[in-house]
Amino acid sequence: MQSQNISDIIEKYLKSILADAEHVEIRRSEIADLFNVVPSQINYVIKTRFTIQNGYLVESKRGGGGYIRIEKVNLMDDADVLDTLIQVIGDSITQRDAYAVVQSLYEDNVLNRREAQLILVATDRNTLGVDDHDLENSLRARIIIGILNHLRYES
Amino acid sequence: MQSQNISDIIEKYLKSILADAEHVEIRRSEIADLFNVVPSQINYVIKTRFTIQNGYLVESKRGGGGYIRIEKVNLMDDADVLDTLIQVIGDSITQRDAYAVVQSLYEDNVLNRREAQLILVATDRNTLGVDDHDLENSLRARIIIGILNHLRYES
DNA sequence: ATAATAATAGTCAATATTAGTCAAAGATAA
DNA sequence: TTATCTTTGACTAATATTGACTATTATTAT
Structure with missing residues (x-):
């Protein structure tokens, strides 16, 4: 359907x-x-x-x-994938692109399904609920980058 | 009727x-x-x-x-616990209180350690990086509530 | 060689096709 | 009567489709 x-x-x-x-x-x-x-x-x-x-x-x-x-391409082949992703994200990212990033991390086994979904929920437009789109996108970038940086320590 | x-x-x-x-x-x-x-x-x-x-x-x-x-979707058994938490959080929550909420979810095995950490990172003051504390606290509330709502069901 | 032409792909903005929001008006229930 | 729920429609937002115009590369003609 x-x-x-x-x-x-x-x-x-x-x-x-x-x-x-x-x-x-x-x-x-x-x-x-x-x-x-x-x-x-x-x-x-x-x-x-x-x-x-x-x-x-x-x-x-x-x-x-x-x-x-x-x-x-398998982003995880690259040692500094997290750096690459952080660069790609910059200080702003749309929900659509965020979905793609998280999806990639899931496919590369950096995140499991549950973790991926948590991140998507946390950065969802409706969750953030801010009117200003620029602010929304920059918050989303900050959250995802914060998590990526956290993942660096864990692994 | x-x-x-x-x-x-x-x-x-x-x-x-x-x-x-x-x-x-x-x-x-x-x-x-x-x-x-x-x-x-x-x-x-x-x-x-x-x-x-x-x-x-x-x-x-x-x-x-x-x-x-x-x-x-199939709702989890103790979904009403989440309702209570959501009510307590309301539309604003400090970083300290958020820590307590996440900690208790971890202790109740609703979240594992990694998931709890992800949420704390996502709602950390430095991650959000907004000057306005009211905005920061309301964003934190929205993110945590969004995640709690997500935890209601299994996907 | 050089110029003209053909054979591609890229960009961008206009238009079309959906769904979302919100507040006012109307209907119903307490 | 008053509060809540339902219905409506104008306006907004997101996504998809189209086509005119541009850019690049290859091939052919001079």
């Missing part, structure tokens, strides 16, 4: 390929044709669902033989 | 679906059309009849292919 919108469907399609392969390399117009959308929608899908917070690296090339290549 | 206002009827309709399925996923405008009410009445029904206290989780998405999804 889910996945009513085409962006979700395209996301799943790409992720199903990535489940078996190290990376996926597409021709933007081909995927656009396949799902009957305009080419720029592929950019939208990538921009909203294959971010570094989600654990994906994207590279592309224009011109003849151009492509978009999506690679799933 | 009870009044059969339209909100009650919509409530029963949704719950009849939930009797057979784990969750129900609707398009707000469709249900509104089905019962000839304005869309926002669906929000009213959800807000008054599908609360977490009653064991329902609600999530939604806007935009194309948007939806509202209601899930029935």
Whole structure:
């Protein structure tokens, strides 16, 4: 019943390929044709669902033989992943990106399911309940970074 | 006999679906059309009849292919303990009192050590980093209450 | 070589498609 | 009568879709 919108469907399609392969390399117009959308929608899908917070690296090339290549990266291979994440977060992060970050930490076994959910609840828009979005996003960043720094000591 | 206002009827309709399925996923405008009410009445029904206290989780998405999804969850046995704590906390709590709350949840085995630490970090004064103490205390209250509400059910 | 053209992908803003909030008005119950 | 609950709709917010325009790279023509 889910996945009513085409962006979700395209996301799943790409992720199903990535489940078996190290990376996926597409021709933007081909995927656009396949799902009957305009080419720029592929950019939208990538921009909203294959971010570094989600654990994906994207590279592309224009011109003849151009492509978009999506690679799933394991952030935890890197020793200073926490530093990297902290840098990515900076002093502000949206709920969407926070979800991606926490999801990545869960997938990399830095957090278990319960812990991940606790963090998501603590940083949820409705939980924080502040009107000012800038404040909301900066609070969310502070909380997540605080927790990341804490995790550094524990491990 | 009870009044059969339209909100009650919509409530029963949704719950009849939930009797057979784990969750129900609707398009707000469709249900509104089905019962000839304005869309926002669906929000009213959800807000008054599908609360977490009653064991329902609600999530939604806007935009194309948007939806509202209601899930029935299993409440923990001593959920009323959480209610008491939530009442005690109210809309503001100091760091010291928060520590006591988390500590007691740890002693009651509602939280393990790691989870307790996560919550304390998330609600630490330095983490939140707001100058206004009233704001700090109210944020702390919101975060802890959000987490307590989350602890009501198993996911 | 260089210039022109073709073949890609990227950006951005307008529009479309949902759901959420809130307060006023109306209905019902105490 | 008064308090609470329900209904309504105007306004807001979030997300998705589209297309015009731009940028980059490769290929072809001169």
